[in-house]
Amino acid sequence: MLTSDSATADHPAQWHDIAACVDIPEGKMQGFVVAGRDVVVCHTKDSWHAVDNICSHAFVKMDEGRLRGFRLICPLHGASFDCRSGAVLGAPATKPLACWQVRIQGERIEVALPATP
Numbered sequence: 001m002l003t004s005d006s007a008t009a010d011h012p013a014q015w016h017d018i019a020a021c022v023d024i025p026e027g028k029m030q031g032f033v034v035a036g037r038d039v040v041v042c043h044t045k046d047s048w049h050a051v052d053n054i055c056s057h058a059f060v061k062m063d064e065g066r067l068r069g070f071r072l073i074c075p076l077h078g079a080s081f082d083c084r085s086g087a088v089l090g091a092p093a094t095k096p097l098a099c100w101q102v103r104i105q106g107e108r109i110e111v112a113l114p115a116t117p
């Protein structure tokens, strides 16, 4: 699994409260700007997942595309990514999306992003 690329010992991840679990029903996704970063949270059959909300191919928001199971499909040229890992599943994108840890705290969704220095 790809992991957040910039959470290091110097800048450990910091958890951010994103939304209530009920705000993102199963099969849906929603974009957020968290600590200055565009993130899309996807609610799949098994869990919630978070990846960058900007396509790695060109500048377009992934939450304007579609979510089919674990497959997140770009609205512009149709590249697809695995929302569990950010891995590319279909062209034309070749670079994965950064993937972020998600946890559920009570009824809330939290996402870990690199702490700002």
Ligand code: FES
Residues within 6 Å of the ligand: 055, 056, 057, 058, 059, 060, 074, 075, 076, 077, 078, 079, 091, 092, 093
């Ligand atoms: S902008 Fe996403 S596939 Fe081209």
